[in-house]
Amino acid sequence: MSIKVTLDEFLYNAGVLGLLRVFDHAGISYTLDGQSVFFDETSFENMEEHYFNYLIYRYQENTSWYAMVSKEEMVKYCLEAEIDEKKLTELNKFIENTKRWLISNSYKNTYHLIKGENIPIAQIAKTLKKVTMKKKEAISDVKPQIEEMCSKLLECITYLKHPEAKKFIVARNLTYTTIQPFWTNVSFLNSNASKKDMYQEFQNYFTRSTQDFIESKKNEKKYAKNKLSCAICEHKMAKMSECFDLTWLQKVGVDAARKSSHYWNHNRDLFVCPICNLIYSCVPLGFTLVQGKGLFINNNQSVDKLKSSNSITLQSNGEMIQFDDLENVAYSKLLDMVDHSASARIQLEIENIQVVKFDRNNEARPYTFNILSRQRAEVLVRSKKSLDYLAGKYAKEDGEYIALYQDVMRRLYNEQSFFDLLYRLLRLSASKEFSNGVAMFHILQISTNQFKGGEKFMTGEELKKIRYYGTKLRSAYRGSENKLGGILHRLLNALKVKNANKFMETLIQAYSYKKQVIPAVFVQALEDKDKFQTIGYAFLLGLEGYSGEEKKEDESNE
Incomplete structure (x- = not known):
């Protein structure tokens, strides 16, 4: 039997993406057709194994398990080489963390599931203790203790690297750090399942109910009589015991048992079928997560575009990326989908796409939304180089x-x-607390792109020319830095309060003092308040000393 799944609201779409990522990792085939995906009913066989295999593959480096096994070479070095006090401090910190992790409840509740490795890991962990030196002792005096602790650590790491240990311990780690922020209280996250096999619990709650439902659909005559409709798809259920609610999803859904007033006449009529229930379990796998924060781009034009928009790597140059970088990569992915026509007019294939941010530390509002409208996308396209x-x-x-x-x-x-931000940065620059003129000029260019007409408002070349006028006036005041500082201060304050007359009065005085002609471009500053501030900040960037040499500016900020 072929199963059809069609995109819906953002959380369901994240689940669909998570399911497809599981299928891709497991080598399970499926077919895409617009907003729908088709796959065989046998795809759900061993779903619990495929689910956790992908979870471990994707996020194992975020676990305490990885923090321990990745230190094997460091421990071997401490065992075999002569180390200094700095290295001993690092070793002691690792001993402290390893002991804390290995005797924690989440680990102790998992050891009994691991077969094929008989090392008494909990007992060894309890004997771990930091290596301390007395006042007159040297590192060589505590070498026996170092060797003893390193030997125990290596024994623990050997245990942790066993395939069965990795299978269960990493899965347990990730259920709390990666799954629980999205959903809880059912399956392996039920309060009574803390010591149970999470693979078996997933199978019991999600996989088996899905397979039983698919099997019941094969009796077409009986299925046709079903009256209870899934809120997401076209499937129908025969009785309430086949239905699932969504109260287990964090901060969404209605608890029908406690809040029946949300339903007409207090009769619950919002539930999902077992297939959709399983798809919602994949929501955490649809988000891209870094340090407790996540991002999901709900590009629901098609399943193919949903996948490509969210194909974001978690590593850069061999290291895990930060959330700021993740967001930048995500938006860059979207902008890469924009087609530039021969006439340079921006033709957008995307419009009103939700960019969903997730923060597990925000208990009241874990999900926040931005909408990538056509207008915003146009600004982002023009500003891509600056944003990068x-x-x-x-x-x-x-x-x-x-x-x-x-x-x-x-x-x-x-x-x-952006003008108040530019004011703050220029003020910091004047007091030598910030010196990245390149960043300020890029912000000014983005600000210009934001105005209606973008490049028609003021081109990048015009901004550079105005900045050059500031650089030229600065050169004229070489040797009179105190006077220049006063001019800069008055111009900056005039910009802050949007006082074009005060700005022009100060500018006239500055040019007159050096017997120079004021560039004609400043006449534009009196025409429009946005142009006045744009021209003013471009000029002040040059007056402050930014010449436009990006390499030099970057080096000064290393």
Whole structure:
């Protein structure tokens, strides 16, 4: 029997993507057709194994298990070589963490599931203790203790590397860190299942009910009489015992037992079939997760585009990426889908796509949404180079770090001005607390792109020319830095309060003092308040000392 699944709301779509990722990893075939995916009923066989295999493959490096086994070479080095106090401190920290992890309840509740390895791991872990030196002792004096602890650590690591240990321990780690933030209280996350086999529990709750339901559908005459409809798909159930609610999904759904008033006449009429229930279990696998935060791009034009939009790698140059980088990569994926026509007019294949952010630490509101509209996408396309540059760039203000990429993206989505950010950065620059003129110029270019007409409002070349006027005036005041500082301060304050007359008055005085002619472009500053601020900040970037040499600017900020 062929199973058809069609895209729906964002959480279900994340589940569909998660299911397809499981299928891809397991080598299970399926067919895509627009917003639908087709696969054989046998695809659900051993689903519990495929589910956890993909979960482990994707996120094992985020677990305490990996933190232990990845330190094997370090422990061997400490055992065989002469180490210094710095290395001993590192070893002691590892001993402390290993002991804490191995005697924790989640580990102790899992050891009995592991077959084929008889090392008394919990007992060994209890004997782990930090190597301490007395006042007049040297490292060589505590070498026997170092060797003893390293031998025990290696024995623990040998145990952890056993396939059965990895299968159950990593799965247990990830049920709490990766699965539970999305759903809980059923299957292996039921309060009574903390010591049970999570693979078996998944099979009992999700896989078996799905297979039984598919089998019942084969009796077409009997199935045709079913009256209870799934809220997501076209499937029908014969009785309530075949139906599932969604109260187990974190922060979504209605608890029908406690809040029946949400339903007409208190009669529950919102439930899903076993197939959709299993798909919702795959929601955590549809999100891309980094450090407790996740991203899902709900590009529901087709299943194929949903997959390609979310095909994001978790590593860069051999290291796990940060969430800021993840967001940048995700948006870059979307922008790569934009087609530029021969006339350079932006033709968008995407519109009103949800970009869903997840934060497991935000208990009240774990999901937040941005909509990638046509207008926003156009701005992002024009600003792609600038956004790529801002990724990973920070400024420090009053002891707090400003993540420039994050701040800029937030402003773009909320359609907020960038001028107050430019003011703050220029103020920091004037006090020598921030010196990345490249970043400020890129922010100014993004700000220009945000205005209606984008490049028609003011081109990049025009901005560079205005910045050059500032650089030229700065050169004229060489040797009179104190006077230049006063000019810069007055111009910056005039920009902050949007006082074009005060700005022009200060500018006229500055040029007159050096007997120079004011560039005609400043006449435009009086025509429009947005142009006034754009021209003003471009000019101040040059006056502050940014010449446009990106390589030099980058090196000064290393």
